[in-house]
Amino acid sequence: MHGYTDTKDEYTARLRRIEGQVRGLQRMIAEDKYCIDILTQVSAATRALQSVALGLLEDHLAHCVAHAAAEGGPVAEEKLREATAAIARLVRS
Numbered sequence: 001m002h003g004y005t006d007t008k009d010e011y012t013a014r015l016r017r018i019e020g021q022v023r024g025l026q027r028m029i030a031e032d033k034y035c036i037d038i039l040t041q042v043s044a045a046t047r048a049l050q051s052v053a054l055g056l057l058e059d060h061l062a063h064c065v066a067h068a069a070a071e072g073g074p075v076a077e078e079k080l081r082e083a084t085a086a087i088a089r090l091v092r093s
Helices: 005-030 035-071 073-092
Strands: none
Touching: 005 035, 035 073
16 A cells, blocks of 8 residues: 555546646647746646645655654665655756
């Protein structure tokens, strides 16, 4: 079981909304909309994806990392390395 299992439907719904935003961006470009309007929508889609990412990270820390830390040993060390790498990727993006 993953940390996001209890909120899987919420994540799926949010990702579907983001998918709709991206399709809207494609339409805006096809219709030659104003650059700044497109960039505004790109920013909104980016923030929405970042929100999903932060939620998944929180779920991962609260569930997967916490359980591994309670067990200790190499599994805990690996989960902490994974979480640190994920945080670094989010910060760089």
